[in-house]
Amino acid sequence: MKQDCLFCKIVLKEVSSKIIYENKYVMAFNDINPQAPTHILIIPKIHISTLNDINKSHNQLIGELVEASSLLAKKIGVHHDGYRTVFNCNKDAGQTVFHIHLHLLAGRKLNWPPG
Numbered sequence: 001m002k003q004d005c006l007f008c009k010i011v012l013k014e015v016s017s018k019i020i021y022e023n024k025y026v027m028a029f030n031d032i033n034p035q036a037p038t039h040i041l042i043i044p045k046i047h048i049s050t051l052n053d054i055n056k057s058h059n060q061l062i063g064e065l066v067e068a069s070s071l072l073a074k075k076i077g078v079h080h081d082g083y084r085t086v087f088n089c090n091k092d093a094g095q096t097v098f099h100i101h102l103h104l105l106a107g108r109k110l111n112w113p114p115g
C-alpha cells in the first residue's frame, strides 16, 4: 500500500466507493465521473503505479483484472452489445490516478478511434 494513493485508500475502505465486485486480488467500483452508462474501475489490491511497472510477476494479477471485466460485463448484461476495457498510461493517455485501473465502459456506442 502506498500512502496518499487514493485507490489504496479505496482498497482499505478509508475512502468510500460503490463496490461492485471484490475478491482476494482485485476490487471493482463505480467511477465517480462516469463516461458511459456503465463505467467501472477494476483495480489490483496491491499498489502498482502505471502499466510501465508491470513485469512477469504480475501476470496472474493482470489475468484477474481482465477476468473480472469479463465476469462483470456478463453480470451487468452488456456482454452481447459490447463494452470497452482501457488502461490509461501516463500523460498522453490522460492517466490521473497513479494506481493502475482497468476501465470497463459500456451502455452506449463507443467511438473508435478514441479521442
Ligand code: AMP
Pocket: 006, 015, 017, 030, 031, 032, 033, 034, 041, 087, 088, 094, 095, 096, 097, 098
Ligand atoms: P484515469 O484518467 O485513467 O487515471 O482514470 C481515473 C479515474 O478515476 C477517472 O475516471 C475518475 O473519474 C476516477 N476517480 C477519481 N476519483 C475517484 C473516486 N474517489 N471514486 C471513484 N472513481 C474515481
Ligand code: ZN
Pocket: 001, 002, 005, 006, 007, 008, 009, 046, 047, 048, 098, 099
Ligand atoms: Zn495505490
